[in-house]
Amino acid sequence: MSVTRPNDQAAEQPPPLSRGTKLAYGAGAIANGVKNVAFAAYLMFFYNQVVGISAAIVSAAIALTLVIDAFFDPMLGRWTDMTKSRWGRRHPFIYGAAAPTALFFAIVWFPPTGMTDGQTGLWIFVTSILTRVSISSFEIATQAMIPELTERYTERTKLFSLRYWFLYIGQYGFAAFCLLTFFKATEEFPKGQLNPDSYLGFALLGSALIFTAMIVCGLGTHNRIPWLRQRDERAARPTVLTHLKEMGAAFRNRAFLAIFAFGVLKFTAIGLYSATALYFQTYLFGFDASQLALLTIDSVVAATIAAPLAPRMSAKLGKRTSAMLFAVVGIVVGLLPLILSYFDLFFVAGDAELLPVMFVIGAVYGAMIAISLINTSSMLADVVEDSAVRTHRHDAGIFFAASSFMQQCSTALGIMANGIILTWAAFPAKVGPDDVTEPMIDSLIAHYVPTSLGLWVVGCAFLFFYPITQARHERNLAILDARRAEAKAREADNNPTGAPMR
Structure with a gap:
């Protein structure tokens, strides 16, 4: 597949992004969506409640993979920024990650039989870290393309809106389909998510889906390679010390530090929610697989609401205000069912009105959080030019790698918090729904709600x-x-008369 580069004049005036290119770019997020929901919501549940490994071992293994992957991410980001090839800086990583990520993701769910808990924990760690590093190389490369695909303040938010919509389709569309098919109730397993055989089709x-989404993203954006920013040429080959100094200079940007601090607390809360939600849905509200599938769809509804609203809110309120406002209001809405349940003021399991009420609350909560996430991501894209003004380098790969670093470490903290809360609540491994007591559930709620709310508020x-602001970005x-x-x-002044400009 060859790429023809335009001349300099054309490179400064790229054609508008076509609808097909935008859709292909957004569709790439399906890969990360599938991985996110599988690792955040099901990995802990599968090994703890289906395989029967202690929550402490599983949460420690998962958290360690996140921490190690996080330290790989800045190097991956720097690598993408420094790559020079006929396919540019980003696409070699997009194509190269597809097959390994798909393979590693599949084998996570097939642990060898006869292993001890410690050996199973090692299996979780090795297979998960391989999956995470592979998909990180894809995610960092694709996200770093946003500042290169468009410089327009509002169009970046629209691209991130589209990307988040596909991300939610990947996460919740995949989860809903699996709940309705692979996790269907059987006589032996009325709660299909507890059936070990269900995870074959799931994996x-x-x-x-991961492989297909990555390839579609690469092929659909391949035509933009001539207009993507290429590696900055240097007079001398940079040393390791040079790389570290330049990365450090980028990370000192005030705008980036504000997003980073918010992200640490935000993604810790999201990691905690993702690892805990299935416990509440299964043991507090008593939802079966078909009901969980329906509730999963509310996130797709939320993304569909948020995608057009996020750019409008950022234009009307500004990206920063939108990110803060919708985060705080959204988390309060999302916690209401747990708070009311703690005081016995909410619908109980089996109530006919419980499912539709939870669907509406989930859609509203999800839409608000999605608007906040979209605007925060768009804010990070604007940091690239803000930093370039000072450093004279476009370090998009570094910034989005640092964002990935932050997400991985913070999600690890959230999963570790989930393991701690389960331990404090004396929540046993491989427990039947009828054996879960009200004090266990109340303890989960009492520890979870203030932790989640505090993380979001302080982060904002x-x-x-x-x-x-938009004015500063234009400047x-x-x-x-x-x-x-x-x-x-x-x-031009240095060129001999009649010599071609390059």
């Missing part, structure tokens, strides 16, 4: 330090355009 379908407070672009024009003028 194979997830693997196929850090966004007050984010300084980039940054003007400065960078002026520098490019000045560099081209110098290049």
Whole structure:
């Protein structure tokens, strides 16, 4: 597959993004969506409640994979920024990650029989870390393309809206389909999510979706390679110390630090929620697989609501205000069922009104959180030019790798918190629904609700330090355009008469 580069004039004026390119770019997020829901919601549940491994061992293994993957991410981001190939900086990683990620994801769910708990924990760690590192190389490369696909302040939010919509389709569409098919109730397993045989189809379908989404994203955006920013040329080959210094300079950006601090607390809360939700849904509200499938659809509804609203809210309120406002209001709405249940003021398991009420609450909560996430991601894209004004480098890969680093570490903290809460609540492994007592559930709620709310509120407070407005972004672009024009003028002055410009 060859790529023809345009001349410099054309490179500065790329054609508008086609609908097909936008859809292909967004569809790539399905891969991460499948991995997210599988690892965040089902991995802990599968090994703890289906295989029968203690929560402490499973949560420790999962958390360790996240921490190690997090330290790989900055190196991956730097690698994408420094790559030079006929396919540019990003696409070699997109294509190269597809097959390994699909393979590693599949084998996570097939632990060899006869292993001890410790050996199973090692299996979880090895297979999970291989999956995470593989998909991180894809995610970092694709997210780093956003500032290169468009410089427009509002169009970036639209692209992230589309990406988040496909992310939610991957997460919740995949989960809903599996709950309705692979996790259907049987006579032996009325709660299909407890059936070990159900995870065969779950693993194979997830693997196929991951591979397909990655390839579609790569092929659908391949035509944009001529207009994507290429590696900055250097007079001398950078040393390890040079790499570290430049990464450090990028990470000192105030706007990035505000997003990073918010993200640490935000993704810790999201990791805690993802690992805990299935416990509440199964043991507090008593939902079976078909009901869980329906509730999963509310997240798709939420994403469909959030995708068009996020750009409008960012245009009306600003990206920072939208991210803060919708995060706080959204988490309060999402916690209401647990708070009311703790005081015996909510619908009990089996009530005919429980499912539709939970669906509506989930859709509203999900839409608000999605709007916050979309705007925060778009804010990070704007940091690239803000940093370039000071450093004279476009380090998109580094910033999005750092964001991935933050997400992985924070999600690890959330999963560790889930393991701690389960231990404090004396919640046993491989327990039957009828054996779960009310004090166990109340203890889970009492520890979970204030932790989750506190993480979101304190995290939002850090966004007050984010300084980039639309006006500042436009000013940054003007400065960078002026520098490019000045560099081209110098290049023209230095060329012999009649020599071609390169």
